Amino acid sequence: MKLFRLIATIIIAGILIVPAKAQNQNEDAIYTKLVKEYTLKPDGSTEFHLEKQLKLLSQMSFNRLYGETFIVYNPQYQKLSINKAFTVTADGKTVKTPNNAFNEVLPSAAANNADFNQMREMVVTHTATETGAVIHLDYSLTSNKDFIPFLMGKELVGENSPVEELIIKIKMPAGKPLNYQLYNSTQQPKKQKEGKMDVYQWVFRNVAPLSNENFQEWNMNSIPRLIFSSTDMKTAIQWMTSKPGFNAGLTPAIKAKVDELLKGENNDVNKMLKVQSLVATEISSIPLPMASYGYNPRTPERVWNSNGGTKLEKAILLSAILNYAGIEATPMMGFTTAYFDQKIGSFIADISVQVKPEKSEMLLISPDQKDITNHVYIDGGCTFIRLDHNYSNFINPFIKNELSLDGEFNWAPSDNTLKGNCTIEMKNACNPFFDLVRDSSHIKNYLNGGISAKDISKASLTRLQVDVTKGKLDISKENALNQQSNNYWLFDLPVLRNGIDDWHLTATLIQDRKIPIEIPEIIEENYQYSIQIPEGYVLVNKPVNIETENKVARLKINIHQEGHSIIIKRSASLLKKIISGDDYAQFRDIIIQWNNKNYRTVVLKKEGL
Numbered sequence: 001m002k003l004f005r006l007i008a009t010i011i012i013a014g015i016l017i018v019p020a021k022a023q024n025q026n027e028d029a030i031y032t033k034l035v036k037e038y039t040l041k042p043d044g045s046t047e048f049h050l051e052k053q054l055k056l057l058s059q060m061s062f063n064r065l066y067g068e069t070f071i072v073y074n075p076q077y078q079k080l081s082i083n084k085a086f087t088v089t090a091d092g093k094t095v096k097t098p099n100n101a102f103n104e105v106l107p108s109a110a111a112n113n114a115d116f117n118q119m120r121e122m123v124v125t126h127t128a129t130e131t132g133a134v135i136h137l138d139y140s141l142t143s144n145k146d147f148i149p150f151l152m153g154k155e156l157v158g159e160n161s162p163v164e165e166l167i168i169k170i171k172m173p174a175g176k177p178l179n180y181q182l183y184n185s186t187q188q189p190k191k192q193k194e195g196k197m198d199v200y201q202w203v204f205r206n207v208a209p210l211s212n213e214n215f216q217e218w219n220m221n222s223i224p225r226l227i228f229s230s231t232d233m234k235t236a237i238q239w240m241t242s243k244p245g246f247n248a249g250l251t252p253a254i255k256a257k258v259d260e261l262l263k264g265e266n267n268d269v270n271k272m273l274k275v276q277s278l279v280a281t282e283i284s285s286i287p288l289p290m291a292s293y294g295y296n297p298r299t300p301e302r303v304w305n306s307n308g309g310t311k312l313e314k315a316i317l318l319s320a321i322l323n324y325a326g327i328e329a330t331p332m333m334g335f336t337t338a339y340f341d342q343k344i345g346s347f348i349a350d351i352s353v354q355v356k357p358e359k360s361e362m363l364l365i366s367p368d369q370k371d372i373t374n375h376v377y378i379d380g381g382c383t384f385i386r387l388d389h390n391y392s393n394f395i396n397p398f399i400k401n402e403l404s405l406d407g408e409f410n411w412a413p414s415d416n417t418l419k420g421n422c423t424i425e426m427k428n429a430c431n432p433f434f435d436l437v438r439d440s441s442h443i444k445n446y447l448n449g450g451i452s453a454k455d456i457s458k459a460s461l462t463r464l465q466v467d468v469t470k471g472k473l474d475i476s477k478e479n480a481l482n483q484q485s486n487n488y489w490l491f492d493l494p495v496l497r498n499g500i501d502d503w504h505l506t507a508t509l510i511q512d513r514k515i516p517i518e519i520p521e522i523i524e525e526n527y528q529y530s531i532q533i534p535e536g537y538v539l540v541n542k543p544v545n546i547e548t549e550n551k552v553a554r555l556k557i558n559i560h561q562e563g564h565s566i567i568i569k570r571s572a573s574l575l576k577k578i579i580s581g582d583d584y585a586q587f588r589d590i591i592i593q594w595n596n597k598n599y600r601t602v603v604l605k606k607e608g609l
Contacts, residue, residue, distance in 0.1 A: 027209075028061040029054055031163040032134065036155060039171040040230050042196070044145030051084075054135040054161075062129035065160075069124040069137055072107050074292060076118050077147035083138040085124060090132030101125040109287045113308045115298060116288060147294045149239065150231045151178075152346040156210075157185065157224035163207040168226055170200045179344045180228035187224075202226065214508040217518040217578060219336050219348075229345040234391045236345030237333075241387050245297035245313065246331075250320055254304050258321050268327050268357030269437055275325065277370055279318045284308040285368045290347060311351045314367035315387075318353050328356040331387040332364065337395055340383040352379070354386065361466050364396075370434075373498075374466055377401060377429035378521070381577070398577060402427040403496045404526040411480065411533050413489070413606075418455075418480035422494070427468045429521045430498040436464055443471050448501060449600070450492035451475055481604070488540065489604045491531075493568065499525050500572060506595045509588045517579045517587070524573040531566040533604060539566050540603035546593065550586040552576045557599050566602060570594075 085097035110116035303309035322329035364375035380398035407422030455477040463470040
């Protein structure tokens with residue numbers, strides 16, 4: 001998808017401009033110079049100016065990665081000017097980009113909705129590209145003061161290819177303060193005057209390319225980044241929430257649909273899930289960033305009638321419907337707490353909805369998908385701001401999440417059946433509360449490994465709450481163990497979903513990792529199995545007793561035979577969400593042991609054979 005592939009967030013002009021995502025980091029190209037300049041003009045209009053010189057080092061660079069530049073903008077409020085566009089070939093010849101290389105199209109994200117059909121995407125096709133050529137592009141994007149009345153944005157200090165010289169420049173009317181913070185770097189800006197403007201300039205040299213390793217920190221939190229604004233957060237939020245889209249009510253048609261949907265339903269959580277399903281699945285999602293429409297959402301009526309909305313618009317609609325249904329709800333903007341500053345009004349955030357049902361704790365839900373669990377437990381480390389008339393915020397703490405399974409089984413080799421039961425417990429982010437409220441029989445779907453849903457003869461929930469679910473599963477499995485020749489029988493131990501196994505970490509645990517790793521959740525998993533086997537059969541696995549603990553994790557594995565019982569105990573606790581380079585080797589060792597097939601597969605054989 002080309003949508004915003006080349007667009008790095010610049011929120012001055014309500015437009016995001018991000019370079020195309022590199023397929024690898026093996027220096028397919030290198031920026032010899034990259035300048036990003038933001039200007040707040042005295043009349044309140046803003047301008048973003050970009051100048052890039054990109055040297056192509058491989059065929060991949062111009063055939064797949066950087067052959068085109070995409071600039072999305074809103075011509076109702078913004079003016080795009082291409083100042084320079086040419087290519088210098090490997091032998092030094094300058095080739096001007098021809099007029100037919102500039103083509104305006106409708107951004108794919110704005111398709112199928114008339115209210116956004118005014119938006120445009122300028123596609124600049126770079127010509128005369130070859131290995132050793134240098135692409136030159138210089139353009140300006142000016143926004144009038146009615147679009148966004150202040151300057152705000154963020155810049156990550158890094159691109160998908162190396163940068164020899166990166167310049168970030170911010171120009172403000174003389175005397176007007178700039179609120180800014182450069183994180184993960186001690187570099188200070190050079191401050192100077194240019195006419196009637198105060199200029200802040202940061203220069204970075206030999207900037208390494210961004211890593212493409214999996215399980216990076218969310219939002220690349222360890223990379224230096226500049227966040228800035230000409231106003232504070234409270235002022236910015238109050239400006240946005242004063243828009244008509246935040247304050248319009250529901251139409252009679254919407255209310256009638258909601259009344260029909262919730263008729264006879266008395267439980268607040270059930271009501272909430274029905275309304276969420278309506279908004280998330282029956283109203284299409286328009287993946288436009290908030291900046292592209294000036295943080296000016298349409299009214300619930302317009303979203304409803306057009307049968308499509310952006311994430312912010314759907315959050316407003318979802319909240320309005322829930323409030324009409326008697327359930328307190330508010331759109332929320334979530335920020336990474338490490339980069340949240342009340343003094344800097346820059347919207348680098350995600351959108352959700354806070355819901356407070358009767359007789360239930362506070363919930364956070366998505367406006368554009370059906371959730372299976374409460375986002376309060378998922379979005380730890382975030383600061384949330386209520387998008388209403390009362391500016392207020394709270395920090396969502398990290399919460400430990402837990403899974404446990406205790407199973408007792410009996411294996412009969414005569415017909416190769418396994419019967420028994422297991423009790424399970426799932427807490428916080430591991431708890432599929434919403435999914436089970438919708439359909440309690442789905443509890444069968446949360447076992448993986450040697451036992452699956454078809455092997456569960458009976459399932460019952462003994463507790464179903466937002467923070468914890470407990471259940472009991474009766475097992476009756478045919479062809480239970482995998483027979484290897486006549487002597488050996490193999491059984492994969494069952495595990496619970498929503499835990500470490502679901503992350504598929506092993507394939508990504510390379511020997512030498514360059515950047516910190518962030519796991520989805522802080523988690524503890526405990527498993528205990530007792531398998532009764534008939535006389536004459538023995539455990540082939542060597543007895544195991546592992547106990548390992550370090551700064552980031554704990555691991556315990558015990559496997560042994562007691563008479564006719566095979567006893568297995570496995571537990572893992574991952575204590576930190578972000579694992580630094582110094583701790584990576586210890587973390588990797590524990591995950592490899594946890595996933596070692598020798599410790600999760602039972603091997604039996606008949607004595608004397």
